[in-house]
Amino acid sequence: MIDLKDVTKVYRMGEIDVAALNGVTIRIEEGELMSIMGPSGSGKSTLMNVLGCLDAPTSGTYHFEGQDVGSLNDNGLANIRNRKIGFVFQTYNLLPRLTALGNVELPMLYGNKKNRRRRALEALDRVGLGDRVNHRPTELSGGQQQRVGIARALAKEPSVLLADEPSGNLDSTSSQEIMTILQKLNSEDGMTVVIVTHDSDVANHTRRVVSVRDGVVVDDSAVAAPVQAGRSAWDGGRG
């Protein structure tokens, strides 16, 4: 589904060119639950931006569901982001003025999707926030905000969920909840989930870990026994 071949990304910092990605080749199949792991400065965020069609690679090819992303203009990229990719950010990135419901509806607004209200309510229900739909982000805990973020990503039924340090700002209980939801989305809905993290604990919740360092893939291996996040927190609905 995702096919990256020899992708480089070079940023110009003043006079110097900095290669954030230095020839990355990855294939991600539909239904995978995998993580991209690396310390800060390893290029994993750049990789996530390229995967998420937020940024175009400098060289190499990127095929998303068979489509050559490199040939797309801004509008084409915006379309892919809108229809195919669900983002979950470390800092949630919710619009503070909108309610949970409004935030979840937002991507579908830009995609002119039908039945936005119903889909948004269902998505919020799936992440256990059915009773918080009219709360604004400031009225929600960090864990709840991140769950709104996940609901926003999944309401439009994307091909892949890209989560950038989804539990990076959360305490361990909330982290467990988030991981539970992500695992469940993968196992129950067959959603392709890619988690970008520096934390091997988080990475061990996935079935495959791609390690990135200095802009190259240094390791790509399956996790023998992925950690199952506790179910209790997920069903308990506590924030």
Add this chain to the structure above:
Amino acid sequence: MNPFEVIVTAISSLGANKLRTVLALLGIVIGVAAVISTMSVGRGAQAQVTATIQGLGTNLLFVRPTGGGQGGSTLTLDDAYSLVDADAAPSVARVAPEISLAGNIVAGGESTFGQVLGITPEFLSVRNYEMGSGQFISGVQVQNISEVAVLGPEIAETLFGFRDPVGQSVRIGTGTGSARHFTVIGVLESRGGSPFGNLDSYALIPITTAYYRLESQRTVQGEVTIGSINVQAADVDLIDAAISEIDTILRLRHRITETPDFTIASQQATIDTLTDTQETFVVFLGVIAGISLLVGGIGIMNIMLVSVTERIREIGIRKAMGAKKRDILSQFVLEAVLLSFGGGLVGAVCGVGVSRFVDDRELGGQTFQTVVTGDITILAIVVSVAIGLFFGIYPAVRASNLHPIEALRYE
């Protein structure tokens, strides 16, 4: 994103920072209100003047001497009577010559300085006037050089207060001659309003009395000269014909082929000149008011630029969620246009309110009349929307060109 959602999004963004929205509105509100109220005052003055002049009769022509040589006026009484000629001047209905003198008018202990007009009976109908009380000067009185006078209502009130002036005696004296007694036989109706072209402060006497008893100027040939000739054309459509007939007759009489020593002005021409002058003035006022509209537009641009900077993260989030350039562009342009349109509406209401308030009210010793016209109101609102569009585009383009990643990282 469909248009309705764009509008909802823009309104909710504007609602998020109410004080700023109101401040941005204010510039446009003041601009539009200023344009509408100044234009309405200008239009009111224009309407007032036009109405006054039209009250005199639109088929009125004035023949005036251009006063070339040392002798001053070269128009004579005979010139005036020569225009009453069914063959040579079929388009001329009535002719009323006048001699204008400045004089002192005294009754009892009261005295006033005013214009004394020597006229003939035709004057009343040519100038489209009615009597307030008493009689107008008759043909017999003109023939008999009678010492009778008809007063304008203002003079009558100054001299006699609330007493009936008819039958009373006034003394009229002009520069050279000695003062003479006149019997008041009538008072003109009051026209009031603008001092232009009304006879409220005039005293009218028979034209013969004016030049035989008070003072007169004569041409080299010894003919009595007159100040001007009021001519009534037979019909509004015959004004041009009347002008050319009068021109031919007077040129013949004065033996002139080139530059004539008289001018013929139609009432309509006077109205046109005056309204033209005033139009220029009104437009000038409007332009000044329009500048405040422009300043309001710059205010909107300023606010929108601040708003874009403040919402870079929001823009980043929207872009990551799949908002296209044009989605962001239309959102911010629409915010600016809504601001200016709202400001335009509120400003129009304020402007019309100010005009209504000023209308017929005495301010600084002057009574203003205002006319609010729909075209100006609509124009002001349309211009304010255009200004919002113009000044809103640059901030919106900046917003839409932001790179999603950089915008997301912006703190």
